[in-house]
Amino acid sequence: MNITKRMGLAIFVGMLPALIIYIGIAMIPVAMSFYYSFFNWNGLSHMSFIGLDNYISVLKDGIFWKGVTNNLFMMLSGILGQLPVGLFFAVILNRSLRGLKVYRSVLFLPVIISAVIVSLIWNMVYGTESGLLNNVLGLFGLGSWKQNWLGAPQWGMLSVSITYLWQNYGFYMVIFLAGLQNIPEEIREAAVMDGATGWKRFWLITLPMLKETIWVTLIFSISNSFRIFDLIYVMTAGGPAHNTEVMTIYMYTQAFNNSDFGLGSSVSILILLFSLIAIYAAKLITRRNG
Template sequence: MHTLKRTSWAIAVGLLPALVIYIGIAVVPIAMSVYYSLVDWDGLSDVRYVGLDNFKEILTDPVFWNAVKNNVIMMATGLAGQLPLGLLLALALNRTMRGIPFFRTVGFLPVVISAVIVSLIWSKMYGVEAGLINQFLGLIGLDAWKQNWLGSAAWAMLSLGVTYIWQNCGLYMVIYLAALQNIPSEINEAAVMDGATGWKRVLFVTIPMIRPTIWVTVVFAISNSFRVFDLIYVMTAGGPAHNTEVMTIYMYINTFTNIRFGYGSAASVLILLFSLIVIYAANKLTGKEGKTA
């Protein structure tokens, strides 16, 4: 009994520094955002309490709902683009061949490159006159297909989605690769003996074995989609005409460009609520799937 108490105290003392840091960098800023969301403040004048007026103004602003729609598009891009591509790359690289470590490194490289650098590289590729994509289209005689990729309301979100997939699919590749390598070799050997080869083995053996990992990446992709900022801000800054503006950019513009700290704090609280609701729904769904699996 005394040993158990001493162990509990040791665990508590060990966790205390991490808990203090977490409270300082996460809980306290969230509490401050909630407080400032209830006031009107420009950073210089006196703080004026306005209650829920900031939230009412945001929820009646069509620009905000357009930003919500764009966040949903980015979430769908992550779920339908990054996860399947990451899984395909992991399946292709889950083997012992010469050069496989090199290709794994290349596949993961976009994840460790600064998002600003990624944005600048792809902005150059999407350039109207000297962009690599338009130059390639002209080279193969498809001049009619040339577009102002980032300046067109019809193509801007699609262009950003391609960059978003390229930047992050390597992360999910590594996660899936780790899961695939944890599948016991006996299971794969038994599947081959039973005639499950190629895509049959992938669909009926491999994917069911890594299903918990897939559900984790689903939640992770949803969370990332609500935090996307630097990629879009550098490439389009939310333009043209708010067509690529997401909730984080909406919050940033109102906070630091329009100098409305209370309004921006209210937007950040709504981003947190929206993301928690979607992640909670995803967890409920994945939990039910896990029980039925």
């Protein structure tokens, strides 16, 4: 019993620094935002308690709901885009290939590039006059397909979501690759002996074995889609006419541009609430399908 207690104490002491850091950079700021959300405060003057007025104002604002819609679009593009692409490359890299380390490094490269640099690169791709995409279309005689990719209402969010996919698929590729390498080789050999090869082996053996890994990537994808800010802010700043605005940009505008920290804090709490609801909904769906 003493040994068990000592092991438990040792584990707690080992986790304590990380716990303190997590409380300091995550829990305390969330608690402060929740507190500020009930006040009218510009960051400098006296704080006045206004109850739920900030939440009511936000929920009545059509621009905020436009941001919610765009966040849901980013969430779906992440789940339906980043995860399948990451899994696809993970399956390819889980084989014996010449130059495998080089391929892994190249495919993971977008993850380690700053979001600001990624935004600037893709701004050059989507540029209206001298953008790479429009120039390529012109070279192939498809000049009529040229678009203002970031400015057109029907193309803005799609263009941003492609950039978002390119930046983050490598992160999920690494997670899936780790999951694939943890599948015992005996199971694969038994599947081959039973006649399960190719797509059939992947669908009936590999994918079910990755169930927990898929759940982890799903949580990451949902939470990241609600936290996205710098990529869109540098590319479009939420424009034109709030066409690409997400909740984080709306929060930034209210808090720092309009100097309404109470309203901005209420938006941050709503972002947290919506992300938790989305994760819980995903959990219910995966349980039902499982």
